[in-house]
Amino acid sequence: MEALLPTQAGTASRPWPYQPRPLPDELLSSYMVRLALGMDLKPITFLNTVWGSTRNLLAQDLDNFVPHRIAARIQMGARIQLDAVHSMTLPSYVGTLLTSHNPRGRNPWLLPITVDNNRRHRHGLQFCPICLATDAAPHFRRRWRVAFVTSCTTHGVLLRDRCPTCQEPVHQHAAASPRHCAACGGDLCATAPAVAFHDHLLWQTELEAALLRGWTLLAGEPTRAHVMFAIVRQIAALLVNGKRADRLRAEVSRAWGGDPAPYAKPTARQPIEYLDVSERHRLFDMVSRLMRGWPHRFVHVCNEAGLHRSHAIKDMTDPPFAYEAVLRAYMDRTPYCASEPEVAAAAEWLRRTQGRATYRELKRICGESREAIYRHMDYERRQATPSRWRMQAVLASGLVDGAIEPGA
């Protein structure tokens, strides 16, 4: 394409001569860089020409919040729908990943880039070096700003969140090209990326599918995606922060593997979105092991680590019902009273497996349901006419009649 005079791109009401369609899952900031490069302009020149340099767009996270005048000018210039502009931004995750979006502050799941004085301080824009190196038009994906996305499910490698040469965060608008570092000019795709955990790739694929579909299966039940994501994030937070996090990780690792080492973090309590990509990859590998066969592994390790309902729900402003139901059913500290049919079934099971249903065993299984236990337990005192099952039990186990169970 012929080089444009910057003013041609800037003319307020004219469509631009280059009008690319957004690529699948393309991030708005990446699309804006493609627009600029397609018109032979440096991204910074394009931004300043079209929107003026008084409000420095480089100092904003346009993917997290795009002001209307900018979205409207892209709609006009590139002749795409306003919806298409918004669907390239992070607020478009409301309804699937998020329940609401805060344009000015932190959002669960969304990786912060923390811009200050044109500099990016956090490594919130990740990328797959193989995707960038092999794309016909190199572009950044919207999902690369999401905390659970730590690997590329196409190439099976770990994402990167910084320049491999100078370790600075990625800053597309200030760089020479989408695959070059703005700070040192190095190639972001240089050196081979690390291979991702195989099982983790399968798990992330499922989560990405849930993100597209808007729903998933949790314990066999169709569940809204944002509900599942809220549970996943809470479990991740329990493994990172809090007094019981160390024990919880140790139990998961002992029972189902995964690396139990503490996560590198500057403060005692910090959102999982602040961990770097390799730490999050390790973290979500553990989350995926813990959530397999939901909720039984989770309940088991919580019991082993002494984590009760009140801990499991900590810092959650609005726990989803699907999570609450699990905590209430398995982890509530108020003792559960087994119902009459449950006690009867437990007694029957004890007779089949141990020959008799003693008070002690029934109490261990059924808790405080004393009345029902007395009705279904096998008395160990002498009976004038022992029942048929009693005789069978005695014959089967070779028990000597006469022992009275403590508490009976």
Ligand SMILES: [Zn+2]
């Ligand atoms: Zn890739």
Ligand SMILES: [Zn+2]
């Ligand atoms: Zn660099």
